[in-house]
Amino acid sequence: MTISTEFVAGVIAGGILGWIVDHVFGTKPWGLIVLLMLGFVAGIYNVMRVSGFAGARPGRGDRQEP
Template identity: 55%
Template sequence: MAPDRADDDLDARRKRLGSDLAGRRASAGRAEEKTRASTGTGYAQAVKLSSEFIAAVAVGFALGYGLDEWAGTKPWGMIVFLLLGFCAGVLNVMRSAGVIAQPQERVTRGGKTNGSERRTDGE
C-alpha cells in the first residue's frame, strides 16, 4: 500500500505544481503586455514632445527669416525669432509633460483662475 500512497502524493503534488505554473505563466503574460503597452506609450510621448519642440523652433526660424527678407534686417530677426521659438518649444514641452500647469489651470490666491474672472467692481 505504500507505493500507491506515494503515487497519489506525487500526483497531487504534480497537479498543484501544474496549477501554480499555469497561474504564473498567466501573470507573466499580463506583465509582458503591460510592458509592451507602456513602452509604446513612452515612444509616443517622446515623439509628441520632440515634434512640438522642433515645430516651435522651425516656426520661429521661418518667421525670423521672413521678417529679415521683408525688412532687410539680416540676421537679427532670425536670431530673435529663433530664440523665441526655442523658448516657446521648451514651454510647450514642459506643459505637455505636466511639469507646469496649463494657463487655464493656474489658480490665484483668491481661488479664481487667471484670465477667466471678470471684474465688475469698477477696478
C-alpha cells in the first residue's frame, strides 16, 4: 500500500503543479505535460527507494577485510 501511495503521490503532485504553471503562465498544455512526466519519474524513484531497489552500492571503503 505504501509503495502505490508513493507512486500516485508523485504523479498527482506533478499534475497539480503542471496545471498551476499552465494557469499562471498560460503555457497550456506544456507545463502540465512536462511536470506530469517529472512527477511520474519522481514516483518511480520513490517506489525504488522505498522498496530498497535503489540502495547504495558498497564502495571501496565499505568493504570489510577478512
